[in-house]
Amino acid sequence: MTPIVLTPQGLPVKDRGGGIVTTPLVTAGRGSRAMLTGITRIAPGAAVPLHTHNCEECVVVLSGSGVAHIDGTDHPVSPNDTSWIPAEIPHCFRNMSDSEEMAIFWTYASIDATRTIVATGVTTRIDEER
Template sequence: MTKGVILHPNDLPAHKRGNGNKTIPLAGPRIGAGFLNGITVIAPGSAIPLHTHNCEESVVVLEGDALAEIDGEQHKLVRHDASWIPADLPHRFINASQTEPLTILWTYARPDATRTLVETGETRPVSAEHRR
């Protein structure tokens, strides 16, 4: 039987994603989890590039105001609002504030989740961020 693990995001390394955005990987295979999750902080006025995944994803807004662009439609989300995004559907999260950061918690249904950037077609495993 695997023991549970407590994760402290403030003590974990962050992966810089450009434009002041960063991701803090949390649960994944390295601790025995059968899924991936983490926290992404999106800088004021910034956005994550439009992308797809090979599996479903859920995102919860922890702090701030977001615009979730899902399959070409924008949806306003505030603290504790959540989304579910099926595999292969283009999406991104935009910080709707010009002054405050947006913090989201994301979960991928598979530990081998990939991210494909719509603009370039480049595909990488999300877990690469968990190995840093």
């Protein structure tokens, strides 16, 4: 298999509304190594809606600071902090700054990852959101 090096310029960008923009980066499907990765940028004061996934997720804060709300508990986060979130656990990230964008790098443990928004119950496949 040939390795891939990508830069965010020129990749599709998904505007999820409310100050949330996502750039899906790599989908790799090789048996137990299957994963999906990307970067989400959260505008000052914005929050990703509370949601769950059907698989584990790892999130690394690249820039900015805010709060990771995971399973009912708030955790302050800043650059280089990493969160591991088990499948089906409600979570979201909020940018608490009034001037600085927050960027998070995420990895799902499946190329078949789904997101279910808690408030609406609507489920979508992550790879279909592109």
